[in-house]
Amino acid sequence: MNENHKIESTSWDPSLELKILDKWREDNVYGFSIIGQNSIPFVIDTPPPYPSGRPWHIGAAAHYAQIDMIARAARMKDYCVFFPIGIDRNGLPVEIYTEKKYKIQMRKTDREKFLDLCKQALDDLESEMIQIMKDMGISGNFDEYYRTDSTEFRSLTQSTFINLWRRDLIYIANRPNNYCYDCGTTLADAEITYQEIPTKLIYMKFNIKETGTIIVASTRPELLFACQAIIVNSEDNRYTELIGKHVILPIFDREVEILAHRTANPDFGSGAVMVCSYGDQNDVQLFRELGLEEIVSLTELGTTTELAKPYANLRISQARSRIIEDLKKDQRIEREENIMHRTPICERSRTPIEILSMQDYYLKQMSYIPKLKKLASKIKFHPEIHRQILNSWLDSVSIDWPISRRRFYGTEIPIWFCNICKTPNLPEAGQYYRPWKEKPPFENCSKCGSKEFTGEDRIFDTWMDSSITPLFITRYLRDQKLYDYLYPTNLRPQAKDIIRTWLYYSMLRCFQQTDQLPWSEAWIMGYGVDEKGEKMSKSKGNVIDPFPIIHRYGADAFRFWSATEGNLGQDFRCSEQRIAISKNFLSKLWNLARFVSSFKIIYDLPRHLDDSDKWILGELSKLVKECELGYNDYNFFIPANAIRDFTWNLFASHYLEMVKWRVYENEHKYGHESAISTINKCLSTILLLLSPICPFITEEIWTKMYSDKSIHLQKMPKSGTEYQDLTKYTKPILEFNSMVWTKKKGTISPETGKPLSLKDPIQIAVPTTLISFAPDLRKMHNLNS
RNA sequence: GGAUGGGUGGUCCAGCUUGGUUAAGAUACCUGUCUCACACACAGGUGAUCGAGAGUUCAAAUCUCUCCCCAUCCA
CATH class of the missing domain: 3.90.740.10 (Valyl/Leucyl/Isoleucyl-tRNA synthetase, editing domain)
Structure with missing residues (x-):
């Protein structure tokens, strides 16, 4: 227990978050290690965000905040959580961004130079995104965050391609395609x-x-x-x-x-x-x-x-x-x-x-559809309703996947063509190859023996890269031990608008490599829309920058807002005003803790408990149960609302007022201890339940009051059924309190000429049904019946 | 044109699977209150014929049908 456990300030200060972040980093609270690990892994196939321009999307930030809640809740359930962080850096958007930023045209710029400029642009945008994720308290593995344009990632993409080629799953064909003459x-x-x-x-x-x-x-x-x-x-x-x-x-x-x-x-x-x-x-x-x-x-x-x-x-x-x-x-x-x-x-x-009819590379997918349909039915969807987006897509896939692109910033297709017989020659898997600028790693054409080659200058569709994130993060082909431990992974969290692409292509590609699906569950989030309910886009000019908002109100306020804003999988409206409002709850919680912290801290419940204390503990275990249900479904709307409701409308407004007198007066030893320990039990449980959603404020209160160790190393409270029968008194208690308050309000004091203050005495009898709570109720309302 | 999701007090949103007391909560608004944690608070209050119409039923926000509107995705 912390000696100096008293909370002084009267409001939660979001700038404390920076200090807490530093501490987490120093203590390596969220480290992942396989060494000596005999617990069950929980692997999140985190979506690597794409740095396509400024500002980053507030809906995306909310998305990552919620993925972090999944990770934190899983850690508290004793899983060995692997929560990688990646950045998707391949593809067209950065090329457009680079062309605009430097006022150049890709085709008229030296390829090498253009790639360098893209890299620079990506680096700038990436560091900003990483910063936001860190500031939000994302507990992922930042120390070794990956990039899809790294040598390691691209060589894995190429390795899987070489594998597919050798298995005859790739072919070259002429098909009509969109073609831009200007861009070539x-x-x-x-x-x-x-x-x-x-x-x-x-x-x-x-x-x-x-x-x-x-x-x-x-x-x-x-x-x-x-x-x-x-x-x-x-x-x-x-x-x-x-x-x-x-x-x-x-x-x-x-x-x-x-x-x-x-x-x-x-x-x-x-x-x-x-x-x-x-x-x-x-x-x-x-x-x-x-x-x-x-x-x-x-x-x-x-x-x-x-x-x-x-x-x-x-x-x-x-x-x-x-x-x-x-x-x-x-x-x-x-x-x-x-x-x-x-x-x-x-x-x-x-x-x-x-x-135009153009020659392109195709990946065979049609023959896999029936098998994928079967496997898709085994994926658990959160929410279930979004399964049908995948199903209807599986039903409508009609041609093989064209995977080649005539662009620069992407993973190169690792092929050299023989200049004499035109035979495509592929290198050995395991390296990163750039045929447009490199000599082939072999001497002779496999067919005619010629020594002259032309490197393929095309690159892959970016989904060829992003579709193997489950393989990349589990170190497929690179670390068998880790791969065996981590693959298949547990969860693919992603936005619902890329089910047809990222979710589907990942299923296809990972199944082609491993004969099994890459994850057992898919968690599909709706997107953040503007105040009118329309999708945010740069062309509409309705994009909200998350950076200033998070700094203004704090990460916890942002995260709590994100959890309470909408139900699982639905689109949610982004409004600064609503984020600002969510700060009020943090303030309430902070002051609650301030009150509790001003007394002795008794963590364990004594043998004797007063009936009011039993009653709130009964309600508390109901709350634990409800949170458990929500967390198990990765639905944070449920715990966030339940916690707020319990904390504010039951614990603070009614219970605390009822037992205040016992908390202050320590002459009644048993009643005093019973009340003190119960308020601590409630507060500490609230903190634990809320910690995945609001990791900062809960950490600050926890370490001030209950432990030197981080709250994020604690276990989730387990649900029980203690005192459940007493919750039948909840409604009568609330109604009785309300009745007394109304009566006082309606009574004009002869001295002041104003309505009675809440502390003024009044003559009301406690009903017999509530007789076991009578001492507390009398003191609370100053009843002199 | 096709598909999906949604339409519930001023605003946001829960409830709909499994029909059943007074449709929950937040916020905004009005009134009052500094009551030893909190005015970022407390107490009280106003406010919804649950998109429209029809049907099933003793009973519909909830089930069925038709239509309208909004959003998103695909063409």
Whole structure:
């Protein structure tokens, strides 16, 4: 017990948090060690945040605060908790950020130099994020935090790729892809935005082979030569007769069939649509769905291919005006209409993208879907409702995963192509390779023996890296002993918007490597939205910076807010005002402790307990039980609210007022000791229960009053059933107290002319049901019945 | 266009799985109070036909159907 246990100040000072942080670091309170460890591991596959720009997202900060609560609660349940911290540093966002920051273009910058600039940008942003996480009291393993762009991480990504290649799970194929001419790269769908751009809709008159004509409207007449079908809606009576008939393409004199398809919108243009390879994403889908044969229409240079015959090797805009000109001469243009067209544009260059057939690497995933579905049903979801996002995604995966990107900042695809026979040659797994700048680690081509190679200059989709975090953190392929102890891990905490990507890809990749799922549980958090309930985004300008907020109100206030703000898995609104309010509870708790600390501290309960004391202990064990339920489900909304409710509305407002007299008067030895020990029991239990949510204030009070050792080395209180029967008096006690207060308020004192003060005497009889609490109730209200 | 989640006092949010006393809590607001931990507090109070409509039932915030609105994801 601490000698100088009295708390002096009248309010919780958040600046104490810094001091506490220092102490935790010095004492290494949260260290993880496998040595001599015979307890059960609890491994959290922490999401490595992506430093994509400033400010960091307040919702993300709240997210990490809650993951930390999971870790802390698990430690108190005696698990050997492994809580790694990582930073995701691969991919497009940092490239965009770097281009903007240094006003350069990736393609026009030396690759090496560009990578260095990206690294610098990442370092700055990363240190800020790490600082916020530390300031929030995150108890992860910061000493050896990992980066997904480290040599160790990237070599693991490459090792798993080499493994997949050797198992014939990788292939190279031509598939239509988004392509930006300005950036010279393929783009993932996620890197595309849409903009309304004015364009001309051309109504063309085509002859029908069987008989008659049809009007087809298109914004892309230059792709006429790549047309493979005309579609109409089967419910559009103008065309029902024509379905199955054939259109003769003018100029090119080729026949294509008129087909029915639900995507043909009768209200747009003429209702008849030209399907070309490829005018837009819809065309891609139609080609696949209708089994049409692709006509390669555009080159990587942004010109038409040879197949465009008279219009070959022209820029797209040139080809368009020439074709329109010729169609006009031929009386094929019915009319032109100016419209606003929702056009896909590149997020970086803001120029329209084209869809090109490009050669890319694919990872086979289709054959794994049935097995993954089966395994997915075994994952425990918190909350259960979010399981269906994964399930519906598993149902809708329809093509293999394109894993190559024509970009710079990412893990390189470790392949060298033979200059003579073009055979791809792969190095041995275990190293980090950069084929675009390095010589291959072998002499001869495995097929023809040639010594000349060209290194692959493409990189992986970033999800190839992030999907193996469970393998990386458990030291897969690097430390068998640790890996055996830690894998499969326990929990994947993550945001719900990346279930289709991070959660799914991790399942796939880890299963391909280990034949089992990487975790047994998934904890899915909603995202922080703004005060109007809309998602925060930089373009909307509604992003809240967590840094100043955490410093203004303190980490514990922020964490308590995050726990009370919304139920498990739901989106939650972020409002500074509400964070400010949560500080009030900390203040209440602090003053409660100040009161308790002003008396002797008796930690163990005596043999004799008064009935009021038994009653509150009964309520206390109910609270312990409820917190246990919440913590077991990683749902902090439940314990945070239950603790606040018990502490404020029961313990402080009613119980404490009832027993105050016994706490002050030590003539009644038994009653005095009973009360003192009970208030200490309640306070210490509250502190323990609250410590995963508010680690700072609980630590400060705990170490001041109860122990020299950190509260975070303590065990979680176990639930029991003591004095449960007495909780039936809770409602009558509250009602009686309220009745007395109301009566005093309604009684005007003859001396002051004001309502009676709470300490003034009044004549009210304690009801017989509450007779065992009568001494306390009489003293509390100064009843002189 | 498809999918998912949500619509409960001024605001935020619990309850809905398993229908049943007066719809909980926080905050805001109003009134009063410095009552030996706390005015970042205490006491009291105002305030919700639970998105709309229909149905099932002795009984619906809760179950069923239809519709409306909001958000997110996918196209």
